[in-house]
Amino acid sequence: MSEFLNAELLARAQFAFTIAFHIVFPAFTIGLASYLAVLEGLWLRTGNDAYLATYRYWLKIFAVAFGMGVVSGLVMSYQFGTNWAVFSDKAGPVIGPLMGYEVLSAFFLEAGFLGIMLFGMQKVGRRLHYFATLMVAFGTLFSAFWILSVNSWMQTPAGYVINEVGQFVPADWWQVVFNPSFPYRLVHMVLAAYLTTAFVVGGVGAWHLLRHRENRPARIMFSMGLWMATIVAPVQIVAGDMHGLNTLEHQPRKVAAMEGHYETGRGVPLILFGLPNDETEEVDYALEVPNVASFILTHDWQGEVKGLKEWPREDRPPVAIVFWAFRVMVGVGFLMATLGLWALYARMRGRLYDSPLLKRVAVVLAPSGFIAVLAGWVVTEVGRQPYTVYGMLRTSDSLSPIAAPAVATSLAIFAIVYFVVFGLGTLYMLKLMAHRPEVTERGPEEGKPMRAAGTTPVAAFEEPEHPEGDSHDD
Amino acid sequence: MMIDLPLVWAFLIAAAILIYVVLDGFDLGIGILFPFLNNPEDRDTAVNTVAPVWDGNETWLILGGGGLFATFPLAYAILMPALYVPILAMLFGLIFRGVAFEFRWRDEKHKPYWDFGFTAGSMVAAFCQGIALGAFIQGVDVDGRAYAGGWWDWLTPFSLLTGIALVVGYTLLGATWLVMKTEGSLGERAVRYARITVVGILIFIAIISAATLSLDPSFMERWMAWPAVLYSAPVPLAVGIVTFWLWRCLGEKMDFKPFIAAILLFILCFIGLGISLFPHMVPPAITIWEAAAPDDSLWFLLVGTAILLPVILGYTAYAYWIFRGKIQAGEGYH
Numbered sequence: 001m002s003e004f005l006n007a008e009l010l011a012r013a014q015f016a017f018t019i020a021f022h023i024v025f026p027a028f029t030i031g032l033a034s035y036l037a038v039l040e041g042l043w044l045r046t047g048n049d050a051y052l053a054t055y056r057y058w059l060k061i062f063a064v065a066f067g068m069g070v071v072s073g074l075v076m077s078y079q080f081g082t083n084w085a086v087f088s089d090k091a092g093p094v095i096g097p098l099m100g101y102e103v104l105s106a107f108f109l110e111a112g113f114l115g116i117m118l119f120g121m122q123k124v125g126r127r128l129h130y131f132a133t134l135m136v137a138f139g140t141l142f143s144a145f146w147i148l149s150v151n152s153w154m155q156t157p158a159g160y161v162i163n164e165v166g167q168f169v170p171a172d173w174w175q176v177v178f179n180p181s182f183p184y185r186l187v188h189m190v191l192a193a194y195l196t197t198a199f200v201v202g203g204v205g206a207w208h209l210l211r212h213r214e215n216r217p218a219r220i221m222f223s224m225g226l227w228m229a230t231i232v233a234p235v236q237i238v239a240g241d242m243h244g245l246n247t248l249e250h251q252p253r254k255v256a257a258m259e260g261h262y263e264t265g266r267g268v269p270l271i272l273f274g275l276p277n278d279e280t281e282e283v284d285y286a287l288e289v290p291n292v293a294s295f296i297l298t299h300d301w302q303g304e305v306k307g308l309k310e311w312p313r314e315d316r317p318p319v320a321i322v323f324w325a326f327r328v329m330v331g332v333g334f335l336m337a338t339l340g341l342w343a344l345y346a347r348m349r350g351r352l353y354d355s356p357l358l359k360r361v362a363v364v365l366a367p368s369g370f371i372a373v374l375a376g377w378v379v380t381e382v383g384r385q386p387y388t389v390y391g392m393l394r395t396s397d398s399l400s401p402i403a404a405p406a407v408a409t410s411l412a413i414f415a416i417v418y419f420v421v422f423g424l425g426t427l428y429m430l431k432l433m434a435h436r437p438e439v440t441e442r443g444p445e446e447g448k449p450m451r452a453a454g455t456t457p458v459a460a461f462e463e464p465e466h467p468e469g470d471s472h473d474d
Numbered sequence: 475m476m477i478d479l480p481l482v483w484a485f486l487i488a489a490a491i492l493i494y495v496v497l498d499g500f501d502l503g504i505g506i507l508f509p510f511l512n513n514p515e516d517r518d519t520a521v522n523t524v525a526p527v528w529d530g531n532e533t534w535l536i537l538g539g540g541g542l543f544a545t546f547p548l549a550y551a552i553l554m555p556a557l558y559v560p561i562l563a564m565l566f567g568l569i570f571r572g573v574a575f576e577f578r579w580r581d582e583k584h585k586p587y588w589d590f591g592f593t594a595g596s597m598v599a600a601f602c603q604g605i606a607l608g609a610f611i612q613g614v615d616v617d618g619r620a621y622a623g624g625w626w627d628w629l630t631p632f633s634l635l636t637g638i639a640l641v642v643g644y645t646l647l648g649a650t651w652l653v654m655k656t657e658g659s660l661g662e663r664a665v666r667y668a669r670i671t672v673v674g675i676l677i678f679i680a681i682i683s684a685a686t687l688s689l690d691p692s693f694m695e696r697w698m699a700w701p702a703v704l705y706s707a708p709v710p711l712a713v714g715i716v717t718f719w720l721w722r723c724l725g726e727k728m729d730f731k732p733f734i735a736a737i738l739l740f741i742l743c744f745i746g747l748g749i750s751l752f753p754h755m756v757p758p759a760i761t762i763w764e765a766a767a768p769d770d771s772l773w774f775l776l777v778g779t780a781i782l783l784p785v786i787l788g789y790t791a792y793a794y795w796i797f798r799g800k801i802q803a804g805e806g807y808h
Contacts, residue, residue, distance in 0.1 A: 100541055170768070413566060
């Protein structure tokens with residue numbers, strides 16, 4: 001029995017590890033693809049070469065991040081079967097087709113147009129090239145649409161019946177795809193991806209402005225990144241609140257864990273910090289604000305909030321992880337919004353580019369989106385426990401019949417390979433970001449395929465713009 | 475509507491796998507041939523022949539895995555645990571292959587390491603795919619709706635044999651691809667590698683066919699019984715004819731023919747496999763109809779596939795058409 005428990009924990013650790021590595025790449029590329037579309041659109045409208053330079057600067061980084069997203073994503077498409085066989089058998093008829101649509105509508109679209117986007121500007125002309133950029137951006141959003149639909153169905157299953165062999169089978173596809181938590185999760189995640197990218201872009205701009213005050217592409221990055229922080233970060237707080245209320249409706253246990261509430265009550269205090277203790281079912285050293293939790297969750301100072309004691313222990317998620325990850329996400333989110341307000345204030349006084357402190361803080365907060373995204377995913381996925389299909393299929397009943405040593409071995413190899421491979425890839429992206437943007441910025445190096453040009457033929461025709469090797473810029 | 479949806483999907487999944495095997499087969503074959511290309515310029519040329527297409531080729535593997543999950547979840551749920559070690563090893567190989575592909579151009583100082591990663595990744599991926607195939611043919615233990623064996627059950631002399639055979643087969647695809655895409659000394663050497671591997675693959679086809687027939691008496695029945703012999707007998711005959719044609723073409727000027735012949739060999743072997751295993755989705759216990767998702771799921775995905783798959787096939791074919799012709803040494807695609 002204890003060995004089986006180990007196998008379960010190992011399989012969960014392996015899934016968490018591989019998906020945590022995977023998610024940072026799409027979170028970044030979803031935002032970056034849209035940002036590139038905006039930059040190219042601005043360039044086409046204004047003819048300002050600084051926009052084109054900024055486009056080309058981020059295009060190189062996009063190519064590397066996208067490649068790593070593809071490779072780490074390939075692993076995910078097999079891991080459902082290798083480690084979660086019972087889940088795959090039972091949930092496959094419902095979520096499998098959604099993933100099939102992700103491959104057919106998103107992955108092939110991206111692969112098809114990425115080549116034109118990377119190499120084809122000279123060959124296909126501006127309009128078709130812009131079309132390709134838009135298609136890649138749509139591809140990343142389609143991908144987000146389908147995979148978040150899958151994830152949301154696992155959180156709030158709908159539109160299914162259970163057949164005679166215990167499989168979930170579709171009854172109403174509309175209800176399956178647009179299950180209750182999906183619209184909220186989709187908005188929250190896409191905004192998160194946009195913010196993640198905006199802070200990286202703004203931080204990189206700030207980094208270069210600290211050294212070269214007048215650098216035009218760096219000013220564009222800094223200004224656009226901070227506009228996003230000013231506008232989208234507050235919107236995200238509202239969207240997050242709505243997502244939270246949706247969760248309260250459909251997964252009250254998760255919200256109780258996020259808030260650290262064990263007792264059901266009225267006029268419940270908001271616990272700012274504390275140490276949730278599942279043994280004593282109390283939050284030790286809690287720092288509380290009276291009645292605020294009731295107000296946030298029910299919009300009534302005396303509203304009733306359900307505590308975890310309403311459910312048997314074996315049906316509750318682990319509280320401490322969810323509780324802390326939630327605070328990290330919210331804390332980072334408010335930091336991001338604060339920077340946005342500060343930038344707005346500086347901008348209204350006409351001094352956006354003047355404060356070194358603002359730039360330094362923007363540099364420090366550059367990776368904040370990744371932290372918030374990872375923390376948010378820990379909240380929602382650990383908060384789903386102990387189920388894979390919420391309330392319907394337990395995690396312990398979802399597992400493949402694989403011995404613990406097999407999973408331990410694969411987990412160890414995943415850890416080594418991922419740290420080496422994606423560590424080097426990240427290092428390479430940082431090197432690209434350390435390179436100062438110039439208005440004469442070129443596209444990806446000619447003669448040196450940054451990655452495959454997908455299945456796109458146009459790359460073949462592009463003449464080298466310049467002699468071999470003169471654009472080696474790392 | 476009396477369409478046999480599980481059967482339609484079985485053919486679609488089989489087609490996706492075949493397309494993957496042929497397409498990624500030749501670029502994995504390039505990776506396997508890498509240690510034999512000592513001249514750095516030859517290596518760069520060989521990589522440039524596949525640089526624009528290898529990534530699209532690999533997308534078919536995602537489609538294969540995702541498609542199986544969607545349409546035959548029971549088969550997916552049984553086969554993946556049964557093939558745990560070879561599947562994960564294949565993924566690790568593909569990670570190194572894919573990353574090395576990009577990094578070897580980026581980091582001149584460490585190019586030999588990335589080249590090693592490129593070769594090792596390609597070999598591991600090919601070998602593991604072959605092992606998975608062998609383990610699949612010999613059958614897996616099933617209890618109810620779950621895999622019932624251990625995590626080393628896949629390791630048998632037969633699966634090792636199919637593993638090596640697929641490495642040789644992919645090398646043949648890679649070599650004939652180079653015959654088509656390159657010229658000069660590299661092209662001539664590719665002809666030599668193709669000759670060696672075509673002999674190798676013929677031997678492996680013979681051994682594996684004999685071994686397969688002896689695995690299970692029902693395989694023998696399926697091939698030899700009347701009237702099955704009417705459609706089974708032409709397969710080995712065609713293998714002989716195609717191999718002869720391939721050998722003859724290697725000396726000729728029409729240099730795309732060997733590659734076509736190598737693809738035909740793969741298709742024939744795939745048909746042979748189909749004759750042995752049909753109608754099983756998980757040999758020997760589970761059939762296509764037992765493993766299939768309910769018709770609602772199959773319909774839902776079939777509608778989109780009917781629209782999107784022709785589009786995907788269209789631009790894939792267009793890409794290969796655009797990239798036709800020889801690659802000169804030192805000439806990049808980009």
